[in-house]
Amino acid sequence: MRTSKWAIAFYSLIVLVGLIIALPNFFTQQQLDAMPSWFPKKQVTLGLDLRGGSYLVLEVDAAGLKKDRLRSLLDDARSKLRSERIQPQSIRIAGDSVVVAIPDADARQKADTALRTLITQVNSNSFGAAINDIEVTQSDNQIRLNMTEAGFQYRLDAALQQSLEIIRQRVDQVGVAEPSIQRVGSDRIVVQLPGLQDPAHLRQLLGSTAKMTFHMVADAPVNDTPPPGVSILPDAKDGMQYPIEDQVALSGERLTDARAGFDQRTNEPIVSFRFDSLGARQFAEITTKNVNRPFAIVLDGKVLSAPVIREPITGGSGQISGNFSVEESVVLSALLRAGALPAPLTVIEERTVGPDLGGDAIKMGLYTGIVGFLLVAVLIIALYGVWGLIANVALLLHTILTLSALSLLGATLTLPGIAGIILGIGIAVDANILINERIREETRKGMGAMAALDKGFKIAYSTIVDANVTTLIATVLLFLFGTGPVRGFAVTMMLGIAISMFTAITIVRVIMEWVVRRRKMKVLHIEPILSLVPENTNYKFMKARFFGIGVSIVLSLASIGLFIAPGLNYGIDFKGGIQAEIITSQPADLGQLRSTLTDLKLGEVALQTAGSPNNVLIRMQRQDGGEEAQSVAVAKMREAVQTLYPDVKIERTEVVGPKVSGELARSGVIAVVLAAFAMLIYIWWRFEWYFAVGAIVTLVLDTTKLVGFFALMQLDFNLTAIAALLTSIGYSVNDKVVVYDRMRENMRLYKSKPLREIIDMSINQVLVRCIYTSMTTFLAMAPMAIWGGSAVENFALPMLFGIFIATSSSIFIAAPILLFLGDWSIKRQKKAEQDQAAIAS
Numbered sequence: 001m002r003t004s005k006w007a008i009a010f011y012s013l014i015v016l017v018g019l020i021i022a023l024p025n026f027f028t029q030q031q032l033d034a035m036p037s038w039f040p041k042k043q044v045t046l047g048l049d050l051r052g053g054s055y056l057v058l059e060v061d062a063a064g065l066k067k068d069r070l071r072s073l074l075d076d077a078r079s080k081l082r083s084e085r086i087q088p089q090s091i092r093i094a095g096d097s098v099v100v101a102i103p104d105a106d107a108r109q110k111a112d113t114a115l116r117t118l119i120t121q122v123n124s125n126s127f128g129a130a131i132n133d134i135e136v137t138q139s140d141n142q143i144r145l146n147m148t149e150a151g152f153q154y155r156l157d158a159a160l161q162q163s164l165e166i167i168r169q170r171v172d173q174v175g176v177a178e179p180s181i182q183r184v185g186s187d188r189i190v191v192q193l194p195g196l197q198d199p200a201h202l203r204q205l206l207g208s209t210a211k212m213t214f215h216m217v218a219d220a221p222v223n224d225t226p227p228p229g230v231s232i233l234p235d236a237k238d239g240m241q242y243p244i245e246d247q248v249a250l251s252g253e254r255l256t257d258a259r260a261g262f263d264q265r266t267n268e269p270i271v272s273f274r275f276d277s278l279g280a281r282q283f284a285e286i287t288t289k290n291v292n293r294p295f296a297i298v299l300d301g302k303v304l305s306a307p308v309i310r311e312p313i314t315g316g317s318g319q320i321s322g323n324f325s326v327e328e329s330v331v332l333s334a335l336l337r338a339g340a341l342p343a344p345l346t347v348i349e350e351r352t353v354g355p356d357l358g359g360d361a362i363k364m365g366l367y368t369g370i371v372g373f374l375l376v377a378v379l380i381i382a383l384y385g386v387w388g389l390i391a392n393v394a395l396l397l398h399t400i401l402t403l404s405a406l407s408l409l410g411a412t413l414t415l416p417g418i419a420g421i422i423l424g425i426g427i428a429v430d431a432n433i434l435i436n437e438r439i440r441e442e443t444r445k446g447m448g449a450m451a452a453l454d455k456g457f458k459i460a461y462s463t464i465v466d467a468n469v470t471t472l473i474a475t476v477l478l479f480l481f482g483t484g485p486v487r488g489f490a491v492t493m494m495l496g497i498a499i500s501m502f503t504a505i506t507i508v509r510v511i512m513e514w515v516v517r518r519r520k521m522k523v524l525h526i527e528p529i530l531s532l533v534p535e536n537t538n539y540k541f542m543k544a545r546f547f548g549i550g551v552s553i554v555l556s557l558a559s560i561g562l563f564i565a566p567g568l569n570y571g572i573d574f575k576g577g578i579q580a581e582i583i584t585s586q587p588a589d590l591g592q593l594r595s596t597l598t599d600l601k602l603g604e605v606a607l608q609t610a611g612s613p614n615n616v617l618i619r620m621q622r623q624d625g626g627e628e629a630q631s632v633a634v635a636k637m638r639e640a641v642q643t644l645y646p647d648v649k650i651e652r653t654e655v656v657g658p659k660v661s662g663e664l665a666r667s668g669v670i671a672v673v674l675a676a677f678a679m680l681i682y683i684w685w686r687f688e689w690y691f692a693v694g695a696i697v698t699l700v701l702d703t704t705k706l707v708g709f710f711a712l713m714q715l716d717f718n719l720t721a722i723a724a725l726l727t728s729i730g731y732s733v734n735d736k737v738v739v740y741d742r743m744r745e746n747m748r749l750y751k752s753k754p755l756r757e758i759i760d761m762s763i764n765q766v767l768v769r770c771i772y773t774s775m776t777t778f779l780a781m782a783p784m785a786i787w788g789g790s791a792v793e794n795f796a797l798p799m800l801f802g803i804f805i806a807t808s809s810s811i812f813i814a815a816p817i818l819l820f821l822g823d824w825s826i827k828r829q830k831k832a833e834q835d836q837a838a839i840a841s
Helices: 005-026 029-033 060-085 105-118 148-172 198-207 278-287 326-338 359-384 386-409 415-444 449-481 486-520 543-562 590-598 626-646 662-686 690-712 719-749 755-787 792-841
Strands: 053-060 090-094 097-101 122-123 131-132 136-137 142-146 178-182 188-194 212-216 230-234 241-247 255-262 271-276 296-298 302-305 315-318 345-354 577-583 605-610 614-621 649-656
Touching: 005 486, 005 543, 029 212, 053 198, 060 090, 060 097, 060 105, 060 142, 060 148, 090 212, 105 136, 105 142, 122 148, 122 326, 122 590, 131 148, 142 486, 148 188, 148 326, 148 690, 178 315, 188 198, 188 345, 198 326, 198 345, 212 241, 230 302, 241 296, 255 690, 271 326, 278 590, 345 605, 359 386, 359 755, 386 415, 386 486, 386 614, 386 792, 415 449, 415 486, 415 719, 415 755, 449 486, 449 662, 449 719, 449 792, 486 719, 543 690, 543 792, 577 626, 577 755, 590 605, 590 614, 590 626, 626 649, 662 719, 690 719, 719 755, 719 792, 755 792
Parallel strands: none
Antiparallel strands: 053 188, 053 345, 090 097, 097 142, 122 131, 136 142, 178 188, 178 649, 212 296, 230 241, 255 271, 271 315, 296 302, 577 614, 577 649, 605 614
């Protein structure tokens, strides 16, 4: 039990460094600026929902999109006529049409039939009826191909949707975490990025079309009028002119990867790229045929570089160098990986916005969080007296070290991330309770202080590792396959688990050892100041197994029914809604405004300051009932706002799309399914197959009930709700593994006992731990649920329900399922042994 001085020095160094790194988070930016240069200044980056950031409105260049569509239509018409061996007199773009002139009537009729095959039917926005995207008409000797309004709107809509995903990929790939990207109206996209970003950098990242092509450099003078098929293009850096062949030798669509790096010879920043198999073959042919000729790499009409081909390049990869800075090479590689935008985007508005949750909600959340932490600290002292103080020191260290790790990693902290921290604190509390309860058990068996301390930690360590590793495996998969808020939750959860292992096991152990040695204690008494739960219980839980499983199945079926009708109340994040911008003559009271708008019963309401306290963005979720319902909601909102602020100016009202795209939703579901599968495999490996099946079945039942709770209460189902759902799943898994661990231990100790008796005995032994852990987590969340307000109730209320469900299901559902499956497995094993014995005899 002696910890070496070197180990204690190392632990002390970790804690000291952690405290120093976390220190800047307790100062304002102005205070940090006044500190000496050696003082650390890196703070945790807060996300849009907690701090706000840059707000940009981008508009699709509809004229450019129409121009590109006409060019594409012209190329398609030429190809179609060529394949039908029809030679037109001329084919050109005239206004918004492609005009084909064919004097011969028979050839013209044949061309008309051929060109009509280019028509594609698209859905009309009004009634969903199929409408042709182009019209083909004849007049005199000409055939006209005109874009229909419905066809162009369809293309514009498709371009906007594709642009949303490409922008999201670009932002993710340059490391800007937790962006908000939404469609606004018919041709705009709103992008919000946390913190104050460089506007020029953002414009380059978001506004660049990033259409990359490879061309041969023509042998033509730059100063004269270029010959047909050649254009004079400027260099992207210094404005130097290049005669570039119009024919695209190789399209950038053939790129599969692009990475920023450094040239090994000159150490200059470069961008290396790789083609797919077809692109690699084309690149090899081009470089083989054109040795000693310059080859231009063109991005959005500007030449990035025009190197001379020295030898054939057959490996399917190359590099771009052009006096880039490191930042430029990172942005360029991100643009190329994400792909070209289908149409140019123009930044038409740029400003700074306040936090999504609203400053009032964040303040209340902070206050209620501190109250919750204090309640937990008081309860632990009530349960374990002086030893509870040690646990509280470990909890405080856990929170500070989590902050320091987030600062060090440069991670962006959002509400889902805070959810991960809360769950991490819950897991750390659970570890301390497990340790203290195990030490008390060993003391009751008559062990001395050091022996009880040693064995208590050793036995608790196994349980803590199994519970934490199960949660960690799931969390890693959430990080790898999830996106956005799911990934933010996973980052803080992984940190929380790792840090709780250090604080709850290492730090607490060292301090307890020191206290025992210092006081020369013979017996280690950990007695509660206030006894809240009876000890040494002998309840027959398995007598109620059919009732417990029956009630659970009924509740889960009812939850599925509630999910179908009335269904989840999807908030703005999933459904989109209405956005209005108001300007008040005095700073707006967000708390009063939120309360007034919530009373209208129009669903989720989100408030965000835009540039100044007098400018407020109001977002309300989309109403059921079509456009008329949206108009009624806007009218109610206007009336309510004008009641509060009679001289208010309502600048504009527009429709906004959802923050959560289909791609984000799919990746989130895949991440959760893979996490469940990974937990199944780990529990199977560490325990038995029936433990694993029991845990996953119970987890599914718990999750359905939580979804049913959202549907029943009609709470707004948004990104905050997703955080609550993931937190509850993590808590539930942790709880199941702790209970199962005691059952496994007793199955090894009492091999002759029936499984039913072992399960009852195990639950009675961990009952105090289950109740105490649930009480501490419940107390941590209760102030937020009571006083946090409508902005955070979507997280706090489901969490309280989830804690109750997770604890009760571990006893009344997971244990009975284990009994049924375990008995069946044991009977099957005995029968197999009897059959083998019969064959042997």
